[in-house]
Amino acid sequence: MTRYADSVRNFFHEWTLNILILLFGTTTLVQAFIVPTPSMDTTVMVGDHLLVDKLSYAPPGSISRYILPYTEPKRGDIIVFRYPMDISQNYVKRVMGVPGDHIHLVNKVVYLNGKPLTEPYAQHIFPSPDPYRDNFPTEPDGPVYDRAKQMLAEHVQNGELVVPPDSYFAMGDNRDNSLDSRYWGFVPRENIIGKPLLIFWSYDAPTADLVGYSSDHFIDLAKNFFFKTRWDRELKLIRGYPVQ
Numbered sequence: 001m002t003r004y005a006d007s008v009r010n011f012f013h014e015w016t017l018n019i020l021i022l023l024f025g026t027t028t029l030v031q032a033f034i035v036p037t038p039s040m041d042t043t044v045m046v047g048d049h050l051l052v053d054k055l056s057y058a059p060p061g062s063i064s065r066y067i068l069p070y071t072e073p074k075r076g077d078i079i080v081f082r083y084p085m086d087i088s089q090n091y092v093k094r095v096m097g098v099p100g101d102h103i104h105l106v107n108k109v110v111y112l113n114g115k116p117l118t119e120p121y122a123q124h125i126f127p128s129p130d131p132y133r134d135n136f137p138t139e140p141d142g143p144v145y146d147r148a149k150q151m152l153a154e155h156v157q158n159g160e161l162v163v164p165p166d167s168y169f170a171m172g173d174n175r176d177n178s179l180d181s182r183y184w185g186f187v188p189r190e191n192i193i194g195k196p197l198l199i200f201w202s203y204d205a206p207t208a209d210l211v212g213y214s215s216d217h218f219i220d221l222a223k224n225f226f227f228k229t230r231w232d233r234e235l236k237l238i239r240g241y242p243v244q
Contacts, residue, residue, distance in 0.1 A: 097169030
């Protein structure tokens with residue numbers, strides 16, 4: 001009986017330890033994230049399920065800084081962060097400016113520290129011009145959040161936006177259809193969660209289903225899992241682009 005009790009105790013001990021390790025890994029090291037909007041098309045798409053590395057940008061400790069590969073976000077990195085207007089929401093964008101950078105747009109072309117960028121990842125889907133969106137920073141002619149208005153009032157010099165310390169300027173690759181730093185301001189360093197590693201599953205579903213997980217979504221999954229899964233995106237690695 002004692003041997004049986006020890007066996008049961010060991011079994012529960014091992015599984016408890018495994019569960020704790022799994023929970024630690026998924027909350028501290030890696031996090032799953034579902035892309036709900038098309039602002040990063042086609043780098044990542046609506047319905048892409050990502051694994052996000054939470055370790056790379058984590059603040060280093062006194063000892064771990066010498067062991068683990070901590071880095072600061074770089075220009076061109078794709079980041080997942082807490083949306084500054086509502087930190088309960090996670091957003092994914094590309095870092096276009098780091099502290100000290102000067103940024104402006106002319107006819108949709110991004111100028112970084114005085115040089116026009118070549119951006120093979122960016123797309124423009126709306127042919128009609130928009131003065132604020134395409135020639136940023138200018139006087140807003142549409143809905144812009146107060147954070148962005150404050151950014152424009154305090155951080156524009158000689159027609160260029162200057163990124164302040166501990167802040168990042170982020171934009172979507174789907175440049176004409178992206179709610180990004182142009183509209184709600186800088187991403188605070190403390191809001192950055194990590195960077196996507198890979199797409200572990202991609203499913204063609206509308207944003208409302210992905211955000212709310214309605215009963216219709218589960219019915220759709222049961223009927224169309226094999227047909228709507230984007231098999232060509234499975235295990236696709238997500239990489240930044242060296243923006244200079």
